[in-house]
Amino acid sequence: MRQWLGAVILLIAECATCYGQTPLLLFGDNAHQTFLGCLNCSKFDSASICNKFGQLGSLFTSDSIWNASGRFGSRSSSDSPWNVFSTFGPVIVDESGQFYGRFTANKFVSDRTRIRALNQLTDLVAGGTSLREAHEGSVVTKATD
Numbered sequence: 001m002r003q004w005l006g007a008v009i010l011l012i013a014e015c016a017t018c019y020g021q022t023p024l025l026l027f028g029d030n031a032h033q034t035f036l037g038c039l040n041c042s043k044f045d046s047a048s049i050c051n052k053f054g055q056l057g058s059l060f061t062s063d064s065i066w067n068a069s070g071r072f073g074s075r076s077s078s079d080s081p082w083n084v085f086s087t088f089g090p091v092i093v094d095e096s097g098q099f100y101g102r103f104t105a106n107k108f109v110s111d112r113t114r115i116r117a118l119n120q121l122t123d124l125v126a127g128g129t130s131l132r133e134a135h136e137g138s139v140v141t142k143a144t145d
Helices: 002-018 116-126 131-143
Strands: 025-028 034-038 091-093 099-102
Antiparallel strands (some): 025 091, 091 099
16 A cells, blocks of 8 residues: 555656646635645655645644644545545646646546546545555655655
C-alpha cells in the first residue's frame, strides 16, 4: 500500500512536467480566497503542500490540507478535499487563473479535477488511508526526486 501511495504522490510531483512546469495552486473557502498551497512545486518550496516543515505542508497548521482537525483537512469539513460529500472542495488554478477543477474526494462533483493522480490521492484517503500516512508517503516519495 505504501509503495502504491508513493507512486501516486510521484505522479503528482510529475504534474509540473504534464502542465509545462506551471505551478498548480490550491485555494479554499467559498470565495477561494485562502491559499492552501502549491500542488506540484518542489518539496523545498515554502508554498508546497509537500514541504513538511512549511506552513502549508504541515500536519498541524490550521490552513493545511494535511491537518485532520483543521477546516481544510477534516473529512467532515465542506472546505476539505477529503470530504466525500462536499461540493465546495478547494479549487486548482495556475498563476494566470486557468481553472483545473476542484480537488475533492466527491466523485459526483461535475467540476472535479481531471488530474488523475490527485483523484487517486483523494480516493485513497476517502478509502481509509490516514492523512498522516498519505502525507508521509508524499514526503518520502518527494525526497527521492
